[in-house]
Amino acid sequence: DVQLVESGGGSVQAGGSLRLSCQVSRYSGFGTFCLAWFRQAPGNEREAVGTIDDDGKPSAADSVKGRFIISKDNVNNTLYLQMNNLKPEDTAMYYCAARGGPRCPAISTTTTFVWWGQGTQVTVS
Numbered sequence: 001d002v003q004l005v006e007s008g009g010g011s012v013q014a015g016g017s018l019r020l021s022c023q024v025s026r027y028s029g030f031g032t033f034c035l036a037w038f039r040q041a042p043g044n045e046r047e048a049v050g051t052i053d054d055d056g057k058p059s060a061a062d063s064v065k066g067r068f069i070i071s072k073d074n075v076n077n078t079l080y081l082q083m084n085n086l087k088p089e090d091t092a093m094y095y096c097a098a099r100g101g102p103r104c105p106a107i108s109t110t111t112t113f114v115w116w117g118q119g120t121q122v123t124v125s
Contacts, residue, residue, distance in 0.1 A: 009120030
């Protein structure tokens with residue numbers, strides 16, 4: 001089992017930066033995991049922002065590529081989302097998610113991830 005707790009959200013002006021963190025706690029011992037960031041704006045479906053394989057290979061959605069960076073710290077079991085040059089359309093609740101296995105799926109949807117955090121709000125004005 002995996003528990004995910006996000007932090008780092010807040011309000012920022014357009015062009016600014018924020019770094020989200022997700023503390024990953026594993027209760028089932030060993031295993032490999034794909035980790036991901038999703039976001040959901042009011043009235044919209046939850047969409048994938050990016051993923052990172054168990055070996056650290058990241059992948060970002062086209063809408064954030066070049067602005068957002070996904071990384072993780074295996075020592076501290078923390079997933080990060082560095083968000084730069086933020087735009088008002090980035091306003092959303094941001095969630096981290098996890099699924100078992102060393103590789104993330106080519107297409108990430110809400111149904112392909114098992115464990116979810118409670119979310120952290122990002123507002124860009």
